[in-house]
Amino acid sequence: MTLQPIYQQLKQQAEASQHRYLLVISGEHTWAWQQVTKIIEQHALIVSKPPQDIVATLEQLPLGHTLCQAKQATHYLGQTRQQVIFDAFHGFSADAVGAVSGTLKAGGIMVLMVPPLQDWPSFADPDYQRFLSAGTPLPTQSHYLCRWRQRLLNDRNVTIVEQHANQIELTLPHPQVNNTAPCPPPYLSQDQAQTVAAIIRVKRGRSRRPLVISADRGRGKSAALGIAAAQLMDQQHHVRIIVTAPTVNHVHALFEQLKRLQPDAQHTNSQVNLGERQVHFYAPDQLLNQLPCADLLLVDEAAALPLPLLMQLDQHYPRVVYATTLHGYEGSGRGFSLKFIPHLQQHNNSVQQQHLSQPIRWATQDPLETLIFDALLLDAQLPQVDSKIPSSEFPVTMEVVSGARLYQYESLLREVFALLVCAHYQTKPSDLRAILDNHKLTIALLKQNDTLLGAALINPEGDLDQALAKQIYLGQRRPQGQLIPQVLLYQAGLEHIYKDKFARIMRIAIHPQLQQQGLGSLFYQHLKHWAQQQGFDWLGTSFGLTPDLGRFWHRQGMHFVHLGLKQDSASGCFSTIMLQALTNEKAFALEDHRALFSQQLSYHLSGSLQHLSADIASLLITTLPKQPTPPWLLEQLINVSLNPRPLASCLPLLKQWLVQHTNFDGLSVLQQAVLIARVLQQQPWHQIIHKHELTGKKRAEQLLKQSVQQRLQLELS
Structure with a gap:
């Protein structure tokens, strides 16, 4: 042979x-x-x-x-x-x-x-x-x-x-010759030429008119960004273009085009400089922290970034191009389309969309692309549903299925995977393998009759061997599949929890056409009942914290017990763990966990979390365990708010009050932000004044005192 x-x-x-x-x-x-x-x-x-x-x-x-x-x-x-x-x-x-x-x-x-x-x-x-x-x-x-x-x-x-075949035969069908008309350089397709023109219009036209570019892989999307950047450098004497993506590797094609079209510029893998014409790459977390000035922001593989991060970029930058792969492990393109584009339409003057359909790196109807899409479920479609759940004779129920059953029913497998892709930006083809082959993973489906409304993945964790738990506690082991006990043992120092049994909700997804109808809460209650029946001590979850997600889980009865001290480089979010006790015994333990978290948060807000966003900090502070404000502290606070005492000497009292005794109800976003920044995060006044565009220190101190007065009036009424 x-x-x-x-x-x-x-x-x-x-x-x-x-x-x-x-x-x-x-x-x-x-x-x-x-x-x-x-x-x-x-x-x-x-x-x-x-x-x-x-x-x-x-x-x-x-x-x-x-x-x-x-x-x-x-x-x-x-x-x-x-x-x-x-x-x-x-x-x-x-x-x-x-x-x-x-x-x-x-x-x-x-x-x-x-x-x-x-x-x-x-x-x-x-x-x-x-x-x-x-x-x-x-x-x-x-x-x-x-x-x-x-x-x-x-x-x-x-x-x-x-190996043991007698002979090899090539039995491929007769190939179809690609008759696509050539396109003038530097373009490789008419789609690409139109896309480059649309990108340049974002820079030259009116502000608040973002462009969304969508394509499957191999259509020249990233190259179009590079061609447009190169042309803008040719056309203008001064231009600053910022590029971001999950990693710098994702924009390799963009910078290769710049290297080819701007040979006289100074090039590295992440920036191009030609006098006052610049193209710089920023990692997402770096971009959010620094918010550098830019004439144009190019976001590649946007669907691989979490929506809250994209929304912050949209709020800050008036001229943005979002390019995304529709299918593929780079991110959930359909979730991006269903959730982020409506947000853009609501918060901008108009939204332009450009789709690249013609392949560049290969001809249409490519056999390998067809196989990969099918085998990795990159083309999985959402189930067909009505826009509202009928309140008729068919109740909404939860069903637990196995990977073996999903393997047998391909149509159901495709619907489940499509739901997970739409719901979470980190869903990847490798999750398909876990669904089909990890027999410890629980796959829960929310259904009405035979219609799939939602899906969830639950991983059992905990019930550890004492010797292994000790190794985790000492930082010597990080066993796979034990996220919650590992973090609580090593980072939170909760040595006694090693025998606890945790049901961790890894993913929960509701059909995008059926959201905001209470189905997520209904699904959670089904999951909670199931976890109690299975003998778990805790129902928990871990995720990149955003205000909306944090509020959702807190409404279900979960509480914060851990917050990471570093932002994820791709998402710009801080990871958090939330728990709900499923037994009376663990309910008492939860109060101890929350008290410990309160102490840790209070300390880190003026250190590692000094630049935690005000909306996140407000959410966390509001959910901490609270006690009535003691009379002596009320008297001191009234004195602070009414008399010209130096604020610096009052900060410890205000911090104790905010963390242990009150919340931010009734205060404006600006009032909350100033209280958090000065009292909890101990940011200097000049930084707060600049960030919130206040007229000066006197105005800032007045605002803080007014906030304290307003909150005290509500508390005493």
Whole structure:
């Protein structure tokens, strides 16, 4: 059996059609590598951790190939390759497969090395270690890999080479020739040219008219941003363009275009300078903290950023372009469309939208793109629902299903996954594997009759071995799948909670057309009842804290017990943990947890959390356990508010009052912000005056005293 002639035929067919094809090499690992080394092309991207002898063989091949592990796959976003080789023996990461498949250009071949197909679903795949809880045995039969095997065998555009087959035949359908008309440079499609013109109009036209660019991968979206930035640098003597994205790797194509079109400028991987013409990349958290001036803000892979962060950028910058991938692990494009675009329309003069449909890196109806979309559920569609839940004879109920059942019912699996993608910006193709193969994960569905209204994922945590708990407490272990007990043991120092049983809500999603009808609260009550029946001590959740999310969980009966001290670099949010006690015994323990959190928050607000936003700080302070204000403190506060005492000497009293005894009801947003910044965060007056555009220190102190008076009047009435 000789592979090279078949590979050359496959390559010729791909180049003729400008399509990309998948070649599967199935057999023993050593044999698979022997085949692959015969067909490696120049500059191939190889995703593997091969044995040392294979590494030595590869080093002898002067082909300029790149070797990386699956966890590094996202580093190559925006690059293009003629060949991608993926070694599934070292972990079949769905995220990595999705990422590297997008780097393959027209005429390219993706080579997938897998165990014998009949044995693949029972293979001890190392990728399971990323999501299975510590100590959980690997599944004996992977539904996820069964589903992949089925698709490979049924796809006539996939060529499969098996170790013990007598011969190899190329049975691909006759290729369709791409007849797309050429486009004048620097554009590679008419879509791209129109998009560049639309970006430039955002800079030149009236303010508060943001542009939303949408596309599937391979349509030249990021390159269009780079072309537009280069043209603006040509057209204007002074222009400052800021670029942001989840990581700088996501805008590789943008800066490559700038390097090509502005060769005389000074270039790095994250900025371009040509006199007073600048393009600078800022990470999302850095951008929010600094809010630098910009004539134009370009946000790439916007759907991979949380909505609250995008809303803050929209509020601050008058000229913004949001570019997003509709499908893919980069983010939930449909959730972005359903939630963020209406926000833009409400808060701006108008919103322009531009869609790139024509592929640039490959021809239309690409076989590899079709397979990847189907296998990773990137094209999953939301279930059809009425805009309102009918209050007829069909009650809303909750049903717990297994991954095995979802594997058997593909239509239901697609609907569940579509709901999760729309609800959470961090949902990725790898979550599909967890849903199908993690038997400890509880999948709960909210239904009315046969209509799917919502979905939730719950992970069991806690009930730890004492020795393991001690190691976590000392910072020596961070076991997978134990997020809440790990944080409470190590960071909060709650050593006694190791035997507690936690049901952590990882995801909860309501159909976007049915939100604001109380279904989220109804779903939560079902989940709470289920968790009590299962014998859990706590119902908990962990998420990037925003005011809306925090208020939602607090309304359900959850309380804050932990807040991270650093913002997530992608989301700009602080992670938090909230808990609800499910037994009377734990209800008493919760009060101790809340009291400890109150002390920690009070301390960190003037330190690590000194720049926590006022809306978040207000939410947290309001939810802390409160006691009636003692008479002596009331007397002191009245004295402070009515007499010209130096405020600096009164700050400890005001801090104690705000944290332990009162809330911010009845105060304006500005009043809350000034109280929090000066009293709790101990920010200097000049910083507060500048941020809130106050006329001076005297006005600022008057505002603070008036706020105290107003709050006291409400408290005493």
